[in-house]
Amino acid sequence: MTAQPSSRWSLFLAAPSLGVVLIFVVLPYANILLMSVREPSTTAVYGDGFTLDNYLKILLDPFYLWLLWRTFKIALVTVMACIVLGYPVALHLARTPSRTRSMLYALVLSPLLTGVVVRCFGWLVLLANNGAVNMLLADLGLPRLRLVYNEFGVIVACVHVFLPMMILPVMNTIQSIDPRYEEAARTLGATPRQAFLRVLLPLSLPGVQSGAVLVFVLTASAYVIPALLGGGRVQTMPTIVVEQLLGTLLWPSGAAIAILLSIGIIVVLLLLLLPLRFAARGVA
């Protein structure tokens, strides 16, 4: 569709949204950036001087480094589990005739449409120490397992909550791949396995990549899931930031943690994306 010549008044259409983004996104983020280099104070929000101590204190503290590592470990395991569980489902949804498809599609979307607290509640009831799974194990005469209030429980819930974010982009990518490519490969003598591994899979990697980015960012910055399924015993960077802000009111140091987390997410994403890109090129 052709854009009409932009007249001067048309800028008024963009003004409200730009104003909102400027005042309530750009300004607050600039503000925490500034706050993270101010001196902490007990009487005001922050002291007078500028300092990098807030960052140094965190970067030199093994506890925070370990927290950062744990946050990313949980996120990476979640991404891998989402790829393993999500890819077959995406392939199935993309290549299934439409009647059953819409029902299964609704099923995949359904977790997105209920709040994260409700979903965590379900997992708590199932995985708790006297929950359904452990009751079943006890009935079978097996020893009970610790399934919540540890990293395992957090990862299970993260995989469940963010799985649709993997399935949807992969499904969209596969749907946009012309089925004739596979047919051509088959005609030229490829087995179904070869046609999948050498044609469909490489072509669908961009979808896997966007899914992986989404799931990684969402998991690494998730607060509710580790707070509930971790039961206070699984601290991650987001839970420690919120705790610092609500509990101890150490704002400059909380701001520094938040910014280090964002920088960390970006760095890990770049490290994660480069090999994927090479893989896509290599296989193709």
Next chain:
Amino acid sequence: MRLSRFLAGTFLTFVYGFLLTPFVVVILTSLNAADYLSFPPQALSWRWYGAFFGSASFLTALWTSILVAALTAPLAALIGTPAAIYFVRHMRKYREAFRFAVLSPLILPEILTAIALLFLFNQTVGTYRSIGPLIVSHVVITLPFVFLTVSSALYNLPPNVEEAARTLGADARRTFVHVTFPLIKSGVVTGMLLSFIVSFDNVNLSLLLKPQGQTTLPILLMDNLRYNFDATTAAASVVSALLTLSIVLLIDRLYGLSAVRF
């Protein structure tokens, strides 16, 4: 071949089951007749729903959530719709930058946005008792949804209908009121309903920005899950999930779920 087919079928059933499991668990828990939370339930009853609708704190929180979502949705539509029209119809330069700016609340980690806004509000208005800052934060986070659904509706508009209206003598205002808006209404309404759901279910922003002494349903649920969870919490969860589900069905009934397309 047959074996691999069977294995594939089993795997898919497992994943679809995995996606559904927590909902089934919450629903069964909410219908449990026992005094203490146990699973699976031995007998069924509606008693926890009675407890939910008899609880002042749950009802107040539910009301606050509905109020915030009902105020957020039209505000997001009012700001997001012109942005989408500007982006699709008028913008030539800096399109990617503009798109990125409007979608940024969706791209940035929500908990960080919440923290940043908390700082901003505390430094400017101090501690507050109104739900104003909470609504502002929800509008920020739902703006991208309206932008996406309205842009998508604009792209799907039959080409040239607006030009036809203009050629036939309608001015810009009449063209918008009688031609453009009726055709993109599906996008606006879908965006509003999505905004309602997103606001209604939000935890990160509500947790940090709720006014003192007030709480929303997801926050109250979360507090209960942390400290003393009983089956009333399950009933409350089901009620809130049913509310969002009915909005999804409403979207489907009005325009089809395919209208939710970005």
